[in-house]
Amino acid sequence: MSAQDTSLIHTAVREHYAGHARAGSSCCSPSDGAACCDNQLYSIDLLEGLPADVTGFTLGCGNPLDAAALQPGETVLDLGSGGGLDCFLAARQVGPAGRVLGVDMTPEMLARARAAAARLKFAQVEFRQGYLERLPVAANSVDAVISNCVINLAPDKSLVFREIARVLKPGGRVAVSDIVIAGEMPAALRDNPEAWSECLAGAIDWRDYARGLEQAGLVDVRVQPKSGTQPPAHEPYSALITARKAALDTAVIAPAAAEDQPAISELLQANALPTEDLATADVKFFVAKLGGRVVGVAGRQAAGAFGLLRSVAVAPEWRGRGLAAQLVQEVEAEAAARGVRQLYLLTTTAEAYFVERGYTRMERAGAPAEIQATAEFAGLCPDTGVCLTKAL
Numbered sequence: 001m002s003a004q005d006t007s008l009i010h011t012a013v014r015e016h017y018a019g020h021a022r023a024g025s026s027c028c029s030p031s032d033g034a035a036c037c038d039n040q041l042y043s044i045d046l047l048e049g050l051p052a053d054v055t056g057f058t059l060g061c062g063n064p065l066d067a068a069a070l071q072p073g074e075t076v077l078d079l080g081s082g083g084g085l086d087c088f089l090a091a092r093q094v095g096p097a098g099r100v101l102g103v104d105m106t107p108e109m110l111a112r113a114r115a116a117a118a119r120l121k122f123a124q125v126e127f128r129q130g131y132l133e134r135l136p137v138a139a140n141s142v143d144a145v146i147s148n149c150v151i152n153l154a155p156d157k158s159l160v161f162r163e164i165a166r167v168l169k170p171g172g173r174v175a176v177s178d179i180v181i182a183g184e185m186p187a188a189l190r191d192n193p194e195a196w197s198e199c200l201a202g203a204i205d206w207r208d209y210a211r212g213l214e215q216a217g218l219v220d221v222r223v224q225p226k227s228g229t230q231p232p233a234h235e236p237y238s239a240l241i242t243a244r245k246a247a248l249d250t251a252v253i254a255p256a257a258a259e260d261q262p263a264i265s266e267l268l269q270a271n272a273l274p275t276e277d278l279a280t281a282d283v284k285f286f287v288a289k290l291g292g293r294v295v296g297v298a299g300r301q302a303a304g305a306f307g308l309l310r311s312v313a314v315a316p317e318w319r320g321r322g323l324a325a326q327l328v329q330e331v332e333a334e335a336a337a338r339g340v341r342q343l344y345l346l347t348t349t350a351e352a353y354f355v356e357r358g359y360t361r362m363e364r365a366g367a368p369a370e371i372q373a374t375a376e377f378a379g380l381c382p383d384t385g386v387c388l389t390k391a392l
C-alpha cells in the first residue's frame, strides 16, 4: 500500500469518526448492523456508575477488558480510544496508582474523551493524539495494550503490530477486540470506500492477523470468535485477540530463520557437535531465542521415511530451564506432522536424558539404511555414540 493510499484511508477514517464524535452517535453506519454496532458489549456491573452519555458512546465490537485482566497500578494503552469508554473502565481497574493512555488520530474524538475524563475526574487517564502506526508512547512502558474495533481500520497492520510489540514491557499482554474474516474479503465490500470506515473492508484473515502479531515478536497469540463459534468464510466477524510479549528471561522457541545459521553453527561447535555436513544435509532446525539471541537449538535431519534427531544444544547459562526439552518436543511434533514415524539419534553424553523422554537404546547397526547413510552415522559421531530411537 502506497503512502498516498495510507494517507487517503487515514483521512477518510478520520472524517468518518469526527462525524460520530460531533453527532454523539455510536453506530458505524446506518446500514451496519453487524460489525461495529453493538450496544451490549459490557455487563451492567462493569458500566455501573458511569453516565449514560459515556456508556452509550461506544463504537467497539467487543469487550477487551475482561481478557486484559488489569491489575491495580498497571499502565494500559488503548489504541484508537474514541470517546474513551474503555479507558475509563480500565482506569477503574488500575486505580489511582495506575495509568491509562488513549491514543487516537481524530481531534474531535480526543476532545470528547478529554472532556469526559475531566468531568469524571479520572486524573490517571491521558489522551494523546497520534497514529497506531507511530505511537506517541515510549518503548517497553506499557503493561497491557487494549483496543476495540480499530486495528482493522489501519492500512498497514504490520506497522501497528510492531508498535504494539515495541511499547509493551517484557511480559506485557495484548487484549484486542477487532473485526476479522476467514478467507478473502468479498469484492463488494473490498471495493466499497465507505466499508473501510465501517470496520469491514480493512478486516484481514484471522490467520494473517495471528501471523502478523507473531512476526512482530509476540507469543501465545490467540484469535477467538466473539460468538464462540467460527463464522462462515468470507463474512467479517468480531473476534477477541490475545497475545503476550515474552518476558526477558523467557525464551521463544521457533523454526530457525536463514539469519540464525551462523549462531546455530557457533552454538553447535561450542558444544562439540558436528557442523561439517550442515551445508549439504537436509536439517530442519528449531531455535530458542532470548532477546533475539539464539541460546538453544535442536534439529531433525530428513532420512527417507525416518528422522535423525541431532544438534540438541543449549548455551551453558540457560541450561536447567527445560529449553532442550521444549526444543526436542518441537522437533518431534514437526516430524510427526510431516509423517515421520520413527526418530533416531546418536549420543555420547545424554543417553539418560533421552531415555527419560521416551527413547530406547538399540544396536547402532540395527538402524535403517537411510539413517546409516547420514554423515553422523557414517563417521561424524564417534563409535562410542549410543543409538537411541523413539516411535512418534
Ligand SMILES: C[S@@+](CC[C@H](N)C(=O)[O-])C[C@H]1O[C@@H](n2cnc3c(N)ncnc32)[C@H](O)[C@@H]1O
Binding pocket: 010, 013, 014, 017, 036, 057, 058, 059, 060, 061, 079, 080, 081, 082, 083, 084, 085, 086, 103, 104, 105, 106, 109, 130, 131, 132, 133, 147, 148, 149, 150, 153, 154, 155, 199
Ligand atoms: C470504530 S472507532 C472505535 C473507538 C473506541 N475504541 C470504541 O470502542 O468506541 C475507531 C477509532 O479509532 C480511531 N482510529 C482509526 N484508525 C486510526 C489510526 N490509524 N491511528 C489512530 N487512531 C485511529 C478513530 O479516530 C476512532 O476514534
